[in-house]
Amino acid sequence: MQDYIKGLNERQKEAVLHIQGPIMIIAGAGSGKTKVLTTRIAHLMASGIDAFNILALTFTNKAAREMKERIEHILGGNEARNLYIGTFHSVFARILRAEAHRIGYPNNFTIYDTDDAKSVVKAVINEMHLDDKLYKPSQVYNRISSAKNALVSPADYATDYYVQQEDIRANRPAIAKIYDSYCKRCFKNGAMDFDDLLLKFYELLKTNPESLSKYQHKFKFILIDEYQDTNPAQYEVIKLLGAMHENVCVVGDDAQSIYSFRGATIQNILQFQKDYDEVKVVKLEQNYRSTQTIINAANDVIGKNKGQIPKVLFTENAEGEKIRIVKTMSDNEEGKFVADSIQEQKLRNHFLNKDFAILYRTNAQSRAFEEALRRMAIPYTMYGGVSFYQRKEIKDLVAYLRLIINSRDEEALKRIINYPVRGIGKTTIDKIILLANTHNKTMWEILVEAAQHGFRAGTLEVINNFVTMIRSFSSMLEKHNAYEVAFHVGKNTNLVRELFNDKSTEGLQRYENIQELLNSIKEWVESPDNEDGEVVDKGLGAYLQQITLLTDADEKDPDADTVKLMTIHAAKGLEFECVFAAGLEEMLFPNAMSINTREELEEERRLFYVVVTRAKKKLWVTYANTRYKFGQLVQNEPSRFIEELPEQLLDRSYAGGGTKMSNNFGGSAFERMNSGFGGGWSGGKKAAEDAEKRYGPPPSKKSATPSYLPPKMEKKVTDHTPTENFVANEVTELAVGQKVEHQKFGFGEIIKMEGASHNPMAIIKFETNGEKKILLNYARLRIVG
DNA sequence: TGGAGTATACTTTTT
């Protein structure tokens, strides 16, 4: 028997060794799902199946990368590079680049990211003269996206009684029309949004028997990761692709289905067994990740859900520590408690920063943790921010590149037609759009034939110059690689110089980002990897396609020794020694938006199940008594999910039994926790000093980015510890010229007061943080002296 | 045309 089989348990072996015919693997959390998938692929190859005939689809680039690496590790050599492993979106996009012409799209189609897509929706709404208060672009876009994911065409959408009733009730009956126009507009622009990558691929297979047959023959073995997260579009594609050989292997866990709001449906798991005559079903129920305590708690939690495939997770791991339930007085206290606990665990149990994760329901919760971690000089990485490629200056340069690849790309054109400023103002642009719409041409075509459209002489000249410039860039494409073109564009548009001349901190950062972009294009061009063994496309088009499909998580090093902060959604598939599940409060988690139906609540519960099962050794569940939500202080009840945990597995000694104990909580949570440890450790302040010795001083605006800060932290605030007994003065007492103290920004002087009386503001020049505009209704200021 | 001043939004969102 091959070596790679030896490390598997019986169920896992079954899953790996079953080669022919459909198989569904129900893989509980931490049951070695990735191991099974990768070993299975290795086994297929060892059994003589050509790597070119294997397709493996994941949801994230990260998962795809990890899978590839692990297979390479098992097999050695470089056979694995011929495998088709990637995300649904990237694999389909790659195929569509070869086949798009068959469904009327240009092969060099642009991929619109969510921002581009919303911008198109907005343009459509404006052109239809609809009220954009009622038709909010992002809401309309979400609706369109849901329709696409459910394979509901504009025509279906318009005629579906139930859907129409919904829109009419929401007073937005025109969405069907917007949807239709949106699709037509994207088509005209030669662009596909993320959903289109799935949808158009489906269309291709559905309407082109040759294409279908080609890819059915190519992909003789298909494997799908995270099957519970697939939507109807993905489901249909898999069904079509797999119809010929029926060698489809899906791996999923219904208990971890947390993306129904993106169109995912557990139905796909249930349906799978009906789609084929004989489906082998394997359940992986042994957990190798967590302690018994954590597994028992997780089982109890998920047991409260009605709809699920029966299974019980078990583990042979040690019993482990009890789950700590921690109540804090406020969101900031919660942050402080977590940061203190991390510091303490590191010192007592020799954990590394990267052993910790702070997981929360919403991104807005990250602030308190960031502040607390920074104060303690604990390095961290926050996920869920904007991708590098979403930054304004990056998108600007990329827009030029997009336009020269695909002149129909209107979003790109609009973005840069007057940036850097060249005298094509709003009036002119509106006129171009109008002309384009009335003549049914693209904006670019109007520009090219501008002479016929009666522009003023001066305007005509700048338009012609613009057209000439873009054309000169396009002509470079044949003989130059992506880097050479991008460099040339940056230089000749004056875009780089513009940023270079901006000497503000932000301007400097932007300039550096552009340099980084150019470097990364260069790297990409020079990298030798030849995925799929096909001819490597180092052209600009391939590059653009690739970067649109990257997220901020792809830019971060998961192995960096930093504490990880992310939403629970983002944490699915990951594991950590120590996990802080934060903000376990009613209305936050479960979220207020998701408690109206049983289905919604069950999804929230699955989310809780996911966060619990991320922990290997230690789990904290924290909640705050009060929390700022949208600038308002609100009281919170502890989450119902806490009560659903079996009491005997909990340690509530950190929680305080209510207000009585919390009155004694004078110091930081850290001091409270450590009062019983018998000396040696005297409190949070000392911890901070200690950390300072180890990591250097806390970040300040003047210093260069300290190495422990994540690279993307642009906003640096010098931390200020408020004076003891800080008492804020009344807003009415404040006046220009006064010296004041702000709890976060420190000491400063009021230079100016402004704003309406109901919303007064003060411009304050701070000693360490520069000038800031402070909203007095929210900020608390103490008059000094 | 661009900057300041005002309005608005904020659940998750793998791509």
Add this chain to the structure above:
DNA sequence: GTATACTCCA
């Protein structure tokens, strides 16, 4: 509270 988007005026 904060980040971003829009509007309006100079």
